[in-house]
Amino acid sequence: MKEKILVSSCLIGLITRYDGRLQKDNRFEELAEEYDIIPFCPEQAGGLPTPRKPCEIYKNRVLNVDGDDKTENFIRGAKEALKLCKLFNIKKAILKSKSPSCGKGKIYDGTFSGNLISGDGFTTRLLEDNGIEVTSM
DSSP states (O other), rough: EEEEEEEEGGGGOOOOOOOOOOOBBBBBHHHHHEEEEEEHHHHHTTTTOOOOOEEEEEETTTTTTTTTOOOHHHHHHHHHEEEEEEHTTEEEEEEOOOOTTTOOSEOOOSSSSSSSSEOOOHHHHHHHHHOOEEEEO
16 A cells, blocks of 8 residues: 655646646656655635635735735645544645745745745644645645
């Protein structure tokens, strides 16, 4: 039986990106030979639609480009990701880089200007706090 790995849905070609665009990374076809891939989008699981307005983290809150606070959606989605990991005994995740949910190491600075700062998305933080290894792609 192959080890299960959580993967951001948008990376495997599901239409879950905030802008509704397709973004498939073909490296997952090789990973599927080694792992059972479990696709997940914490932003959708948190109740946000696709497409949706871009969001960024600012002062530990998640705001969309219009200034609407979406923090609770991001917290809810992160908790759902953790539930899924616990349910399937998932110990590894590959998540979308720079995302306010899934980013690891670098995220946008909250000004919607394209500037990156050190930091992690809400889902990445929660998964790592619970012993799940997160890689960003």
